[in-house]
Amino acid sequence: MARGPLAGLWLAPHRPLFLLAGLWALLVPTVWLLPPGLGPEPLLWHRHELLFGMGGAALGGYLLTAVPAWTAGPRIAPATTKVMVALWLAGRVAFACGAALPLGGLIGAVYFLALAGILSAQVLRAGVWQRLPLALAPLVPGWAQMHDLPGEGIVLFFALLIGLIGGRAIAAFTRHALASHAKAPEVADPPWLAGGATLALVLAMAAQAEAPRLAGPLLIASGLMQLARMVAWRSWRAVGYPALLLLHLAWLWLPVGLVLAGAARLPGTGVAPATALHAITMGAMGSMMLAIMARAGMVRQGTRLLVSPALALGCGLVHLSVLPRLLMGWSGADPVLLRLAALIWMAGWALFLWQFRRALQGPVPRPVLSARSRA
Template sequence: MGDTVIFLSGAYRPFFPAAALFAGLAIPLWIASYASIVTPNSDPIMWHQHEMMWGYLPAALAGFLFTAIPNWTKRPPLAPAPLAVLFALWLAGRIGMFTAPEALPAQLIAAAFLPATAVLALRELIAAGNRRNYVVAGVIFALALSQMIFLWSNAETGLTAGFALTLVLMTHIGGRVTPAFSRNWLKARGAAKLPAPFGKVDQIAIIAVAATGASWVLLGLSPVTGVIATLATFALALRLSRWCGWSVRTEPLLFAQHAAYGWLAVGTAFLALSILSEGTSLAQAQHAFGAGAIGTMTAIVMLRALLGHSGRPIKATRFDTLTLCALHLGAALRVIADWASDPTPFYHAGGTLWAAAMIALAMRAFPIAITPRL
């Protein structure tokens, strides 16, 4: 009983290990399906797309939100009972979508998780009068809508909307925590140069990213989308350059945040290139956003939150550093694979590295999730 209470005492405890383990198991299944070794279910392509966007990511988001919201609002964390129900709903969705991805009951269960998450988050924000973060709950609702479009209307439009919304969300949250944590670390060490405060460059980058996402959804792969994505690439790169990333290179858990944010600029660059030039595919842009930005940013946020909220030093072990490096290298191999004459070895190597890194993260997270705060 005591272990159960501990496990449900914070949202990061059930969601972070489960999210990482799920990602680490889902990718090898997809690789095996792609290689025609096994067929995990009736629609492996749909399952792969859906489960990485609306299976893995929502678990990481829920863990982050319900861990961060008590800090934002000064309200108590989500109680064990609703947390257990929410986690069970997520798990039921994964089981349903694996066993019968085309069945309506499975889809309904899977589609219920994000609205439930958004409602619970909005309840806490409204109770605390925390209007600044209403936008986060709004994006979660929109992400739920994109899932419904994917499942019941147009899969391509839904997936594009999912990527666009996630790009906006990561630009917002990553742009808040990355310079803040770096500033605190550098200030504590008496550094003369600190990350630039929020200003015009940040506003332009956020607007450019939002415009890229909107154009991608509404206009598709039009030249207009390509031009806006190009502007967003430069804006994101300029924004990142003002955060003193090289100055924190000796602290892997900080430097990894800068590297993860860099994947956003890589993703918009590949999106622009896939539209405005030859030789670059949309799949490369999608995997730069997915395996690159989403994978690495959620991993570093989960790891930092696990350490900090469990009372452990927020400092990387050699195991953590290797895990993060494998994750980035796996994403990079998948993105460049489409430039190879035979991309298959890159698919396998990239997917294996990325999945192994996620399983390593789950192994790191689970003992923390079931032990009391230090």
């Protein structure tokens, strides 16, 4: 086996891909701090690279690390991980160089197509058909890159993934964390509630082009049902377990973002579409990705994951960074608020990267994102 300072990096897909997601979250907003005319076109770069770059790396790292648990199969080989990292980097280079569509979009889409191919092959081989929709989910951002689809649809798609993946994870982690408490209430995740929220969001995504006024109430309904899931999860009991609390706090941005997105489609609400989108991207996507990825770098103490002061501050800063950006929806395009949001966000992700360095070397704990470690 190869030795060296980077040998441990390739032992699990989450290590390089979560690292790249964190680095991209830190680097991409610097475009707002540059003098006008210097660097790439800010809005296009910011939107594309945070969705497909940061979001794509985080999605790949999570799914490739989770698939062996779905299938009871072998872990993803280091060589496969290296190929996926190379494809992700190729997409970044193609976009930075301004490769003309469809070539640029195709290069960026290959990463997502390969990710869906690897996942679906393992799922089909193991016969776990219920996991096939998640295995094929990367085809959606891949298709969006190939056809240069509007960013709003991809934002809602990531909201859908947060509801499906994040919701299941939070319910499972909460159930496990509270299981040791004899008097703890039962943690539930009613299928009708989770399914209803998902259905309403899917219908809203389908209706947004032809019937935006119908999409608005559907998004609000989805957001309210996602909020109601927190009651079934007994979210208030997470206060005593910081690693779990980070997930529940991140989840709050999902219903907030969906309700704002719905309100933005209704007349007379005064909610700007950009405000709603940033509640989902910076709020729900940013904080949920951070809360989940950070678990891989947390110190384990028995059956608990410990949140360091640096990580707690980093998560708090990512949450705080959303507020100046939301204020811009009511105060106008204030460059001071924009730069403030970027600086606070970047500081939060820098602290994550400092914490995550401990997860890049040594044996990989199994399962990666849970405190129930086993060799």
